[in-house]
Amino acid sequence: MDYILIKNGLIVNAGDAFRADLLIYRGVIARIGADLEQQDATVIDAKGCYVIPGGVDAHTHLNLTAKGVKVGDGFFLGTVSAAFGGTTCVVEHPGFGPVGCSLLHQLVHYQEEARGQAVVDYGLHAVFQHVDAKVLDEMAHLAEKGVPTGKIYLTYDGRLDDREILEVLDRAHGLGLLTAFHAENDGIIRFLSDKLRAEGKFAPVYHALSRPDCCEAEAIQRILHLAEAAGNVPVYVVHLSTARGLRAIEEARQRGLTVYAEVCPQHLLLDDSCYLEPEYGGLKYIMAPPARKKEDAAALWHGLETGSIDAVATDHCSFNFADKLALGKEDFSKCPGGIPGVETRLPLIFSEGVLKGRLSLSRFVDVVSTAPAKIMGLYPRKGILAPGSDGDVVIFDPVKDKTITPAKLHHNADYSPYEGMSVKGWPVATLVRGHVVVEHDRLLAEKGWGEYVPRHLMSDTASNKETTG
Ligand SMILES: [Zn+2]
Missing domain, CATH: 3.20.20.140 (Metal-dependent hydrolases)
Structure with missing residues (x-):
C-alpha cells in the first residue's frame, strides 16, 4: 500500500497538539490536516488516541x-x-x-x-x-x-x-x-x-x-x-x-x-x-x-x-x-x-x-x-510529525492500562525492573517509515525492516529543517 491515512487522532508534537488526520505516502509523511481523504489508502482509526512521532x-x-x-x-x-x-x-x-x-x-x-x-x-x-x-x-x-x-x-x-x-x-x-x-x-x-x-x-x-x-x-x-x-x-x-x-x-x-x-x-x-x-x-x-x-x-x-x-x-x-x-x-x-x-x-x-x-x-x-x-542528528527526519519527515508514528492510547509483568514484555530477559507497576498509556500501533510494525499487541513487520540511519552533525540540523519546511 502506498498510502496510509491515520484519522481522528490528536496530533502531538513537541510544540503543539491539534486534532487532524495524517497521510503517509511511500513511507514519508505527505500531509497533515483536517478531514483528509485519499483513495486506496489503508485507513487507521486513531479515535481517542494521541498520534505522536x-x-x-x-x-x-x-x-x-x-x-x-x-x-x-x-x-x-x-x-x-x-x-x-x-x-x-x-x-x-x-x-x-x-x-x-x-x-x-x-x-x-x-x-x-x-x-x-x-x-x-x-x-x-x-x-x-x-x-x-x-x-x-x-x-x-x-x-x-x-x-x-x-x-x-x-x-x-x-x-x-x-x-x-x-x-x-x-x-x-x-x-x-x-x-x-x-x-x-x-x-x-x-x-x-x-x-x-x-x-x-x-x-x-x-x-x-x-x-x-x-x-x-x-x-x-x-x-x-x-x-x-x-x-x-x-x-x-x-x-x-x-x-x-x-x-x-x-x-x-x-x-x-x-x-x-x-x-x-x-x-x-x-x-x-x-x-x-x-x-x-x-x-x-x-x-x-x-x-x-x-x-x-x-x-x-x-x-x-x-x-x-x-x-x-x-x-x-x-x-x-x-x-x-x-x-x-x-x-x-x-x-x-x-x-x-x-x-x-x-x-x-x-x-x-x-x-x-x-x-x-x-x-x-x-x-x-x-x-x-x-x-543525535536525526531531526527532522525523525522526532516530528511534519510533511517530509519519515512516517515514524505511534498511536498512543492514553487510557489503556497494564500492570507490568515480564510475560507481557517482548525483551529477552526473565524479569522487568518495573514488575508490578500499574501503568496507564500504551502504544496501540507503531509505524516505521509508513509500515505498521506493531498493531494491537501483534508484530506485523518482518525481520530486517529496520534500517541503519546515517545521522548528521548536530550543527546541520538547522539547515535541514529549512529544506523540510
Ligand atoms: Zn549504557
Missing part, C-alpha cells in the same frame, strides 16, 4: 557482551521490544572491541550484527577505548559514516584519562562531533568496592554504596571543566542520576558551556531500597550508575520538567536475572550491570510524568522523541 531512544545496548555474558536480545528481539513500546529508532552504544582496535572496528562489527535483524531503525555511536594518533585521525571519518557522536567512559577498562579526553574533545570540536560521557569516578569505585568486599560486604546493597553520588558529581564536574579547558566544547552526559550532577550541569550552562543531559526511567522511578529486595532480588537492579535516593529522583523530574535535562533514554541492557544471580550472588561486583527498559520508556514517562502532572503532553513528546532526535 515515534520514540527515539539514544542509549541502548541491544547487542552487548559484558563479564563474559551476552545480553539476551540482539538486534531482532531488542528492536521488537522497542517497537512494542513505541520506539521507532534507537541509537546503539557498542561495547568495547578488542584491545587496541581501530575506532571504526565496533561500528563495522555492529553493522554486521544488525544487518537484516532490526524491525525499527537504528544508528550507532562510536566508542573510545584508547587514544593515539591513529584513533584521533579516524575521528575524521565518523561523520561520513553517519556517526556524529562518540562515547567516552571514565570508568571500566576502556576509560580515558584527562589528557586523552582533552585530545578527543579538541578534535571533536573541529569536526563538529558530539562527545557523550559515562560519568563515574573510577578510583572511587575501585577503592570503595575493594574496601567493602575486604570487610565481607558482598550483598547487592553494597553495589550502590560502592558508587555514591559524589562519584558521579566529581566525574561530571571534571568533564565540564575539561570541556571548558578544551575551548567550551559541547558535551552530552548519559544517564544522569544525581541531584548533585544536575546542579553541576546547570552551573556549567550558566558559565556558557553547551551541555546536554540524558536521564533514564530507572533513575526517575527506582530508589536504592530496591537493593534490599529479598532472595537476592536486589541483583536485578545492578546497573551503573545505581538507583539513588528519592530526593535525587525528585530533582531529576524537576530538571526534566524545566528543561535542565533534555532527553529520556533507557540504557537498555537485557541481562537475565538468572545470570545476574549466578554471577553476583556471592559478590555484587561480579554481577553483570544493566537492566532492560526499552519497551517501557514511553508508557512509564507518560504515566508517571504526564498523568501525575509533572510533564505536559508536548514536553513528553519532546523528551522521548524530538529532543533526542535533534541532539
Whole structure:
C-alpha cells in the first residue's frame, strides 16, 4: 500500500497538539490536516488516541557482551521490544572491541550484527577505548559514516584519562562531533568496592554504596571543566542520576558551556531500597550508575520538567536475572550491570510524568522523541510529525492500562525492573517509515525492516529543517 491515512487522532508534537488526520505516502509523511481523504489508502482509526512521532531512544545496548555474558536480545528481539513500546529508532552504544582496535572496528562489527535483524531503525555511536594518533585521525571519518557522536567512559577498562579526553574533545570540536560521557569516578569505585568486599560486604546493597553520588558529581564536574579547558566544547552526559550532577550541569550552562543531559526511567522511578529486595532480588537492579535516593529522583523530574535535562533514554541492557544471580550472588561486583527498559520508556514517562502532572503532553513528546532526535542528528527526519519527515508514528492510547509483568514484555530477559507497576498509556500501533510494525499487541513487520540511519552533525540540523519546511 502506498498510502496510509491515520484519522481522528490528536496530533502531538513537541510544540503543539491539534486534532487532524495524517497521510503517509511511500513511507514519508505527505500531509497533515483536517478531514483528509485519499483513495486506496489503508485507513487507521486513531479515535481517542494521541498520534505522536515515534520514540527515539539514544542509549541502548541491544547487542552487548559484558563479564563474559551476552545480553539476551540482539538486534531482532531488542528492536521488537522497542517497537512494542513505541520506539521507532534507537541509537546503539557498542561495547568495547578488542584491545587496541581501530575506532571504526565496533561500528563495522555492529553493522554486521544488525544487518537484516532490526524491525525499527537504528544508528550507532562510536566508542573510545584508547587514544593515539591513529584513533584521533579516524575521528575524521565518523561523520561520513553517519556517526556524529562518540562515547567516552571514565570508568571500566576502556576509560580515558584527562589528557586523552582533552585530545578527543579538541578534535571533536573541529569536526563538529558530539562527545557523550559515562560519568563515574573510577578510583572511587575501585577503592570503595575493594574496601567493602575486604570487610565481607558482598550483598547487592553494597553495589550502590560502592558508587555514591559524589562519584558521579566529581566525574561530571571534571568533564565540564575539561570541556571548558578544551575551548567550551559541547558535551552530552548519559544517564544522569544525581541531584548533585544536575546542579553541576546547570552551573556549567550558566558559565556558557553547551551541555546536554540524558536521564533514564530507572533513575526517575527506582530508589536504592530496591537493593534490599529479598532472595537476592536486589541483583536485578545492578546497573551503573545505581538507583539513588528519592530526593535525587525528585530533582531529576524537576530538571526534566524545566528543561535542565533534555532527553529520556533507557540504557537498555537485557541481562537475565538468572545470570545476574549466578554471577553476583556471592559478590555484587561480579554481577553483570544493566537492566532492560526499552519497551517501557514511553508508557512509564507518560504515566508517571504526564498523568501525575509533572510533564505536559508536548514536553513528553519532546523528551522521548524530538529532543533526542535533534541532539543525535536525526531531526527532522525523525522526532516530528511534519510533511517530509519519515512516517515514524505511534498511536498512543492514553487510557489503556497494564500492570507490568515480564510475560507481557517482548525483551529477552526473565524479569522487568518495573514488575508490578500499574501503568496507564500504551502504544496501540507503531509505524516505521509508513509500515505498521506493531498493531494491537501483534508484530506485523518482518525481520530486517529496520534500517541503519546515517545521522548528521548536530550543527546541520538547522539547515535541514529549512529544506523540510
Ligand atoms: Zn549504557
